Amino acid sequence: METFRDGTTRKRRCLPSLSKHLKDYPRPVRTSCRHGGKGGPFFMMRYSLPCLLLVTAAVNPAAQVNLVRNGNPQAVIVVPATTQSDDLSSAIRDLQVYIQKMSGAQLPAVYELPANRPAIVLRLGAKGLSEVGYRLRTESNHLLIEGATEAGVVNGIYGLLEDHLGIHWYIPGELGEYVPRRKNITLGAIDEKREPAIPSVTGFGGYQADPPKGAEWRRRNRLAGFIPYMHYHNWEGLIPSSERQSHPEWFALIDGERKWQLCTTHPDVIRIATQRVLEYFERNPQAKTFSLSPNDYGKFCQCERCRALDRELGVDPFAPGGQFTDRLMVFFNQIAEQVAQRYPDKILCFYAYLTHTEPPLKVKPHPNLMPVICHTPWEFCHAHAITADCAPSKRYRQILLRWRELCPHVGIYDYYGHWQWFGQWPLVHTLKIDIPFYAKAGIEHLHSETHDDWWTQPLNIFAAVKLAWNPNTDTDALIRDFCKHLFAESAEPVYRYFTLYEDLMANMPLEAKNHEDWWVYPSAEAMDKGRKLLEEAFRKARSEAVKQRVRKLQLGHHIYTIQWQAATARRASNVMRAWEADVRLIQAVQELQSSGQRDIIDMWLALRESQERGAEAQAYVNLLANAGYTTTEERERALREAETRGTDFARQLGCITEWQVVGPFPCQPGELSRPDIPVEAVNPSQRFPAPQGEVTWQKVRTDHPFGVVNLREVLSAGNGVSEYAASWVKIPAEPVSLRNGSNDGAADWLDGRMVLSADVPRGLLLDEDRVSVAGVSGKWHLLLVKVIDYGGKHWNMAVRFTDRAGRPLSVPVRTEPPDENRR
Incomplete structure (x- = not known):
């Protein structure tokens, strides 16, 4: 008998090694906690918010540290004598530079603490701090910046500059920074210990306009030293797709073909994947994590062995709304168990994403597995917070809490910048709820996909970093300070500009589904x-x-x-x-x-x-x-005509709408110009050998108003194949333009002579390939077009004739060879 998470028991025959993956792994220690929002009660790890200010009773309320007086330096900076990292060296330089920008005084950096002089003292090896946490405290006329590591000291330097001296780096570059001016800088009594509310925070853009400035911005906003978690799409790193030719059985059988995902029940795949993980940790002993995330594709293997596993589990991932999570958990657990024997503290990450977003129904994840839940803008709502009553937010909240019950390690992959939308994407109203929710739920890792839309989406990026350190950040004050500091006399209209869209998005109806609803939500007014x-x-x-x-x-x-x-x-x-x-x-x-x-x-x-x-x-x-x-x-009228006239409209544009088509034939990059069939003449009754059996010509007519032929509908094929389309045309003796658009590349022969070849992966673009051709008056000419499919969703073509000025040229077309061409 087997007992499942839902309480049911069944007597059944399991696949080899399956039963052990249905057992209960040791559960993390939890304490009951009730969430104050609409999410209801949930369990969480024992977790506090260490980002909050901790003041000790030993602080001397009279302590003062005079850094600058009347524009003259009073203090020194005592730096560690040990080797410094680039981040620490840069932070020390910033400490000097920005105090000088504020006051005109540059504090000297020294290795030894001078007697009877105020000092900022940088100390490594502090106890009771994480690798990124820090403590600021005054002792007599000294300010101590303490960290367990150099990263902690770096974050402490910027904590001093930002929280106590009022310097802010809102956007990379000088235009994005704010430095107050004062001739005197004196610090009162301080004793504060700070840790981020979320232990690992990564992402936040690479600033492609100037990558060093992007790294500089992250460092200055206290993102130094956070442990990177590996969770990218990585099955290509486990077994590269180049192995598909020699070992097709290792790869997923999808719609009759071996695709680039892996067959997760194949013993060799399990063995090789495990070995890859072990080898990685052997080469990188300092690494904490490894990614088991599937390739970025929602479909998985349909082979009989994988489907048998689904039946054993009692979960059908191919049913409407079905998820592959249980199947993947069996695969991941097998790897995790073997890795844990040698590396018990290593974490194996994977995306909870697309068709494996939901937690498993039957299989218990190994405690060393870490789901990284993808808060995707197309599946979930970003207009409303995680605690909102809208359906996508409810589902996201439930998914997060269920994963959190199952796994001691859980991460979030969010989208605080948008990869496709470069305008307003105002999320501060949700961030101020979501990130504290993550912290209370014990989320271990937060990764933000943010892009370099620094002057259209700056508040998302800046506010998210501040909230990850301190969930109690006053985001309304943050927006006002951003406007006041960067825009001075223009602050009020800029504030109304940003809050105009922030309020619009916050007040979207709960029926809003995804990011595309926001794109069209603002009115013209x-x-x-x-x-x-x-x-x-x-x-x-x-x-x-x-x-x-x-x-x-x-x-x-x-x-x-x-x-x-x-x-x-x-x-x-x-x-x-x-x-x-x-x-x-x-x-x-x-x-x-x-x-x-x-x-x-x-x-x-x-x-x-x-x-x-x-x-x-x-x-x-x-x-x-x-x-x-x-x-x-006129063009709008033409499109309305196109919808009703179809083929006639296409002919009016000079498109060829009738073809003889044959295929598919194997074809790899570089082989497009190599003929598989005779190109000098075409006999529609001729058959040709192909891997899937004999293929023959078939007539195809498209009713697309721009003459597009959907080859995927005509031929059942996958990537790495080609087809041939033939028509006989009468073209004038004077030169005309033959124009192709195809997905992917295409080659054209006219009466057996190659006139055009474009062996490239691409999408369909009308008229992308153009060549000048001329005919013989009154003669039928054989036009043969070969189109390769590199893979992907689309495989299509469109061919037409125009005059040399680009005006449509309607030419006679036939799909049977004329008598003089018939062989």
Whole structure:
């Protein structure tokens, strides 16, 4: 008999080594705790909030440390004589530089404490502190900055500069910092011990505009020394996909083909994966974690052995809403048990993500396993806090608490910056609830995916770091200080600008589902109000620095407005206006780049996103414009015609809509121009050998208004294959333009002569390949197009003819060889 977590017992035959994975592992010690919000009661580890100020009774209330008087240095900085890390050296330099910026006085750094002189003393090896925690305390005329490690001392230096001297680094670079000015700097009695509320905090952007400045910003905001947790998608690191050719059985059988995920029940996969983990810890004894996260893909193996395991567990991951978590837990447990025998303190992380977000129903996770729950913007709600009554937030809260009951180690992967949305993504109203919730629940690790949208989403990044150290941070005061410190005389309109969108998002209806609902939520009036508030801020600006900061906000709002226009047009099914906004976006991003303003938004992502959307949109707009639809209104009318006319509309654009298609044939990168069939002539009745059996030509007609042929629907195939499409066309004797768009690359032959080849992985872009060709008057010419599939969701093609000016050219087409070509 087997007892499951739900209390049921069953007599059944288990797969080998399965039963031991259903046992109860030792549970973490917990104490009952009732959450004060809407989440109800839950259990948590014994955990306090050590970030809170701890004042000891030994403090001398009369103690003072005079650092600077009348612009002259009074104190010295006593630094450790031992070898210093780069972070500590940089922090000491910042301590000198920023006190000098404040007062004009530079404090000298010395190795020995001078008699009868005020001093800031840096001490290593303090007891009772974590690797990143620190203590500030005054003794007589000395301020001691103590840490167990150099990282703790680094964080203590910035704790002094920020919390006691009022210096802030809101955004990387000089424009993003605030330094108050004073001629005298005196510290009163201090005794405080600080630890982060969440033991490990990582992420928060790399600042691609200037990576050293990104690292500098993180250090200055007390992110030095946090232990990195490895949890990225890593099955490629366990067994690389290059092994698929020699060992296809190691990889997941998905829809009849071996894909890049692993077959987690294969004994070799379990053995090799375990060995990879052990080898990693042997090479990296200082590492605390290793990632077992599957590749970034929601589908998993369908082989009979894996499906038998699902049946043994009584869990069907392929049912509607089904999850693969139980199956994965069996795989992870087998690895964790063997690793724990040699490395009992190592943690194996994995993403709770996509189709394995929910906790397991049957299998108990090994205590050394650590789920890292992905708070994805497309599946969960970011407009409302984790304690809210909206359905996605409720589900997220329940998932977190259930994982927390099962596992002593739990992490969170959140999205405080957006990888695709470069405008307002205002989350402070949720962060001030979510992060304290994480701390109370005993979350061990918080990783934020944040991108370099520093002048459109700065408050998310800054507030999240402060809350991770101190969940009691007053975020309303934080926003006001941000505006007052960086925007001075323009602070009030800037404050109203940021709170305009923060309040809008906070008041979204509970029915809002995901990030796309926020994209279209602000009204045109709200967008215009935001623009006017920044205009007011610019008018009020007096100093050049404030003008530069407001100008960055304005440029960011311009990008935001264009993205909003595209999103609202798509939501309203106004495709043409969405395309035209996409074209404006790529132009605006390129202008931003050429102006040197590379720190406002994540330029690398913005260029990629705008080019992907903008290039596709530009192709459609140009195609319609060249067809005589020169205004927006005319192009909108053309799209309405396209919906009803289909094939006729495509022919009007010069598209070929009828083909003979054969395949698939094996085809790897570099093999596109190698023919698998005769290219000089086509016999539609001919058959060809292929790995899946004989294949023959089949007629295909597309009713897509732009002539797109969906090859995935025509041929059952996966990646690493190609197909051939043939038609006979009559083209003029004078040169015309043959234009291809395909996913992925394509090669064209005209009467057996290759005229075009583009062997590249890519998405479909109309008219991307162009070549000038000429025919013989009155003759039928064989056009043969080969398209390779590198993998992915789409495999398609579109071919048309135009004149040399790009105007559509409708040519006669047939799918049977003419008499003179028939063989």
